Amino acid sequence: MFKHIMYYDWLLLWANRTLAVSVSLLTLFTAFALWNGAQHVSFQRQTLAVIQDSSQKTSSALQAAVHEIEAGKPYTGNAFQNPQSPYPIGANKGARFATLAPEPLALIAFGQSDLLPYYYRITMTKKQSLYHAEEIENAAILYNGNFDVAFVIVYLVPLLIIALSYNIVASEREQGTLAMLLSSNARFDSLVLTKYLFRFALVDAAFSVVLIVGLLLARVNLVEAAPQLGLLLLTTLLYAAFWFALSFAVNSFGRNSGFNAAILVGAWLLLVLIIPATLSVLATTLHPTPSRVELITTTREASDAAKKRSSQILSKFLEDHPELAPKDKQVDAKDFAVIALTAQMDVDKTLKPLQDRFESQLQAQQSLVRFYRVLSPAVFVQHTLNDIAGTGHERYATFNAQVVRFYADFQQFFVKKIFRQEQMTSADFEQVPAFRYQKPDAPLLGWSNILNLSLLLALTVVCAGVGLRRTARLQLVYAVA
């Protein structure tokens, strides 16, 4: 019997072109989203390639210049630019870049990748500049959000599902076929369930095929990205199942199709907009991050203070770090580099509590969102998709933490040189620390994503259960009412 239902449902969908239109739209949207994502990712990759190229060139040019001096050619330029002197190298010319390369599936979700910096220029001075780094982008584009695959999945797929299913029960009544169905031998609830399952299977299969073909066309190495792809398909499957189940539950109340459509679109609006926006207000109200404006004022105050008492700071510093004093001579307390560097380290120390508060408050906001996101599958599906793409908050937080540690290492290298009054040798240029992003050990399918997906499954089961129970109770009276 189910074969019959599916066959006739297929004929029906085919005849009224609903399916053809839905699948074509889905293909079109996904294609555009993938193309848009691919553009963005290739722009980031190109930018990183240019940066790597240029910083390599600068570094080898400096090394070559020192090599020449070592070979006996005297340096004639400005003393502040001397490549043998560690201060100008560490403070400006020998800057290193800390970069975060896009992951293989980055093109499916922009996440925070268009907003947060994915490269930093690191010098030994101005740790605070890390907090002011940002990529140039038109605010209107950031505000509008991106047309990426995650948008198609989180926002558009549910709408298509609603369009395909909002009147499955109601239309039977509106066409007058319901009475016949209810009085026949076949169980009406299994008939409706079959229709839902059939449409769900069609939508999910179509979307999965479109997605895989699209990713292949976008030249993503799917073998390498197999775990991510698997999780992507699983998430999409469960999310689509949830929306079909919700639609089933709404339909089972036996109201007319207009009412069903309004309720479903209302639910959609609640999940994709109202809950997330309210969560955002809640998070920023309960855990406000300190303002960057405050950071600016405090930095200036700290720098001014540090400059005024630089000699004091220096002697305190040398007490704490006797190993940094040169072996056979005194640290030159009048040396510009020594003064500037000690002042900077003092500023770093003063700012640390404030900078830590940025991280801790943002972390608190994020935890609050993590906790309450159970209220909206749209939010946690978006989070899971960001994790798959490697563009979520966590990855950027890890990157930033590593950048701050790297800054300390980089500074330390030059502090030793400057305090010991050593010069940069051509061999030293290879010893200057270089940044490498360390991928955390956490598995892709961590407990938080497992929790999300189980929750999605639970919601689906509950909705489908309500749908089944209520459809089974639909009486003939309803059909003719």
Add this chain to the structure above:
Amino acid sequence: MITHVFFIAKKEIADLLRDKRLRWSALTLYVLFAVALFSGWQYFTQTKPRHADAQAASYQQWLAQGSKNPHSAAHYGFYAYKPVPLLAVVDKGMDDYLGNAVWMEAHKQNNVSNRTAQDVADVSRFGNITVGFVLQFLLPIVIILLTFNAVSKERESGTLRILLSTQTSGVQILVGKGAAAFAAVFGVIVLPMLLVSAGVMMLAVGGQDFVASLPAFGVWVLFVLVSVVLWIALGLVVSASVRESGAALVVLLGVWTLGAFFVPRLSGSLARTLHPTPSAFAFNEQIIFEKANGVDGHNSADERSKALEARVLKQYGVDSLSQLPVSFAGIALQEGEESDYLVFDKNYGNLFQIFQRQESVMEALNLLSPVLAAQSISRALAGTDTDKHLHFTNNAEQFRRVIMKTMNDDMRDNGAKDKTKRDFGYMASDELWHKIPPYTYSQPGVGFVLGNQVLNIASLLAWTVGTLGLLVWRGRLLKP
């Protein structure tokens, strides 16, 4: 004729006020309005004093520099903070994604940076609830729910036939229903919300500043009303044209969703692809290159400084720089600044042109939906959009140039008086720092905003006039 419209409207209002849909949707909207207004009020009352205090602190730090070479002071510089406009209470617009502060220092035009969005949880990317959002995005849904079956239910229950068989024309029926819906939506939802918003704004800044913002707020209210009229007309047109109520609802929700969710992302993504924004790295590298080699790439800084030296020596009729009665460093620094202006004007000009081209793409696509044009106009009037941001950016840069010129001119005039402390050895005193006034920024007026929004205003009005035209046309064709 008027009496017919009046009677229909009177009956419809009575119906609507009894209608559960109005009660429940108004209640939901009020809850969201409360969240929106609270968050707008909080944003304004926290950010405004923060920026004002920081601005004052930055100026105090500038004044307290003590004895210093003017060029060191120029390097120290100070910060300009973008003041938060009062109307941000009702429409925060893109403020989270626009920078807040710019460092005005020697040799560099810095970007206005420090976006709030980087410091808030990622869930904010789903969107923000503002009063403007409630009135321009969510209110249309309420209007849709109230109007989608306004005509079709009369048809379905057969009352339309009776109505049309009296002296009443189809146009009168639709106009009467429209007037009733407007009165109900305005009286129950819009007016109270506007009054409360105005009250909160007045409490936030006091009467005088509130009065100063009244013209912008007045125009803002006007556009809110235009969009209410537009959505009511659209709801009635669809209700009169589509046979089944359910189908009418689906069509209307489709139009709404398209504008609220689909087009913005589509237009943003298209705009970026058609007119790509350069990376910050590439942008800065280009500026560094042009500063060293001249805007045309053929005039190196070295050559420029040699030519300047020769010119100055000739002008003062002396043979060496040490014989000059003025500080050559001061002249050279100002000359350097001025040649850098060309570089900044060109590069920032190009960048802002890219932004403007992107905006044009988005504006063109805004024609697809009236919600988007209304949203753009709203945030422009609130002063939370890109145009106002660029206005601030340019204003701050002009101020930076005044600081630099004052410092360099002082060095030129006084940096050679004491022969033992020439140029960078010369120390200026507090008097010079006081020559720079505190930085203030005043927001452009309503005229500036309307001038920038011509296309959006035209698009919103075209939608409104077009829909009203359709309403009359459908009214004439109205059949039972």
